[in-house]
Amino acid sequence: MRQDWEPEDLIEVWTLLEDDMKRVRNKSGVTRLGFALLLKFFEVEARFPESVREIPTAVVEYVAQQVKVPAEAWADYDWQGDRIKRHRKEIREAYGFRANTEEDQERLAEWLAAELCPVELSRDRLAAAVVARCRNERIEPPAPGRVGRLVGKAVKDFEAQFCLSRVERISHATRSRLEDLVAGSEDGTDEGAGGEGAVAGGGRSHFAELKADPGAPVLESLLAEVNKLKRVRRLELPADLFADVSEKLVDAWRARASKEYPANLERMKPPRRLTLLAALCHVRQTEITDSLVDLFIQLVLKINTRAERKVDKELNAELKKIRGKDGMLLRVAEAALSEPSGTVRRVIYPVVGGEKTLKARPAHPAG
Structure with missing residues (x-):
């Protein structure tokens, strides 16, 4: 029951109509007020209130004015005796309802x-x-x-x-493979060293590996996701395993499975444990496929970026060589013009850094 009622809402919903007034006419005092409040409450909620406090004070005061009984009398209404039972029966019959069984x-x-x-x-x-x-x-x-x-x-x-x-719907072979995901994890965590087939690389259980998000966009992460997808596909879950239920329901069971430790799953009854594992693997197959696509795209972008940086580096190096060679030619020309009768060793070598520097500079093809 809503607690805030504007005056216009009180008038529209809680006004006693002619038939209502006929029903309260043969009652008096707190009985009259109590019956009137139960009557209108049932009209609004199709049920009876659980206690005095469920009906807002503003409503009590408005109905009390109509039946000419002090609003304070509502606190004295008897909720346990035969009278309220008779009131409820009369109100149900008035609205064509019956008690539930x-x-x-x-x-x-x-x-x-x-x-x-x-x-x-x-x-x-x-x-x-x-x-x-x-x-x-x-x-x-x-x-x-x-x-x-x-x-x-x-x-x-x-x-x-x-x-x-x-x-x-699951074959015995698939049930066995699902059980292997959590078998042997005795310490109750995802790091337990279980039996063969229960533990993946690095001491991590297949169950923990299955739940894990992909790593950084590197080749190792891509290969790990490929192996994870292969393992899920080897379970051979039926394609129609969850075809008759909502995707929201399957996602909810997948979320439940993700929060469980292997030891908790092992303590469950087989139907519940297998359903949780199947829901997890069913959803993860799609998620892993999506993560593989994302990883591949990120790797390609990463490779392209590295290649672009390498090309840029080589181009910059060549440009520096060309700029350096142009500067040297300018200095040689200026020296030759300033002393056209001098020798190469005396005039040219000093401006280019000596004979060794000139010999060490690689030739750049004219283009």
């Missing part, structure tokens, strides 16, 4: 497990769906705490059936 709750749990749990992960939204369905079927919904337990049962039943149906 154990059979109703069992049916609602089955409906949730079959229809909504495969596509909705939020327990709050599942609870809201229960209340909405009760309203559509003109059934008073269970109390909020009971709805929460009903949702919990539905989720548990769905997950048990979901796991069994996944395992039934």
Whole structure:
């Protein structure tokens, strides 16, 4: 129940109409106020309040004015006796509702497990769906705490059936390969030294390696991702393993698996453990493929950058040589013009740094 009500909203929602006033006419005092508040609350929420505090003070005061009973009397309304039971029964009948039964709750749990749990992960939204369905079927919904337990049962039943149906689609050979991902990690972490086939290079389990993100854009990272992808493909998971459920659900199970240690997985029942591992591998196959593409692109860009830098370096070196040679020629020309009758050794050699420098400078082809 919302707690903030503007005056115009109070008038629109909480005004007692003619039929409402007829129902409260034969009541008096706190009984009259309590019945009126329960009546209008049920009209708004299709359920009864859990306590006095659930109905906002502004609402109590507005309804109290209409039935001419002090608002303070609401605190004295009896929530445990036979009177409130009679009030609830009368109000349900007034709106064409009936009380829920154990059979109703069992049916609602089955409906949730079959229809909504495969596509909705939020327990709050599942609870809201229960209340909405009760309203559509003109059934008073269970109390909020009971709805929460009903949702919990539905989720548990769905997950048990979901796991069994996944395992039934997986061959015995694939089940064995999935088990090998976490086998032998006795210390409960991803660093445990397990049996053969359970540990990858560097002492890291295949499970830890599978969850790990790709490394830096170097050849070793690319090869590691290739090996990781090969290992996932060797599991031979059925292509339709999760075809009948939402991608959001598979991603949620993949996230759960990523947070588990091998030892925790080994303590689970086989259907749940295998489903978690299968969801992880199913999603990781796509993720690893994407990371391979990204790594390859980054490596190509890195190689191109290095090649460009090498070419730039060589070009700069050649340009420096050319600039140096032009400067030397200018100095030679100036020396020759200043003393046209002098010898090469006396006039030219000094301006170019000596005979050795002149001989050491490589020739540059004319172009």
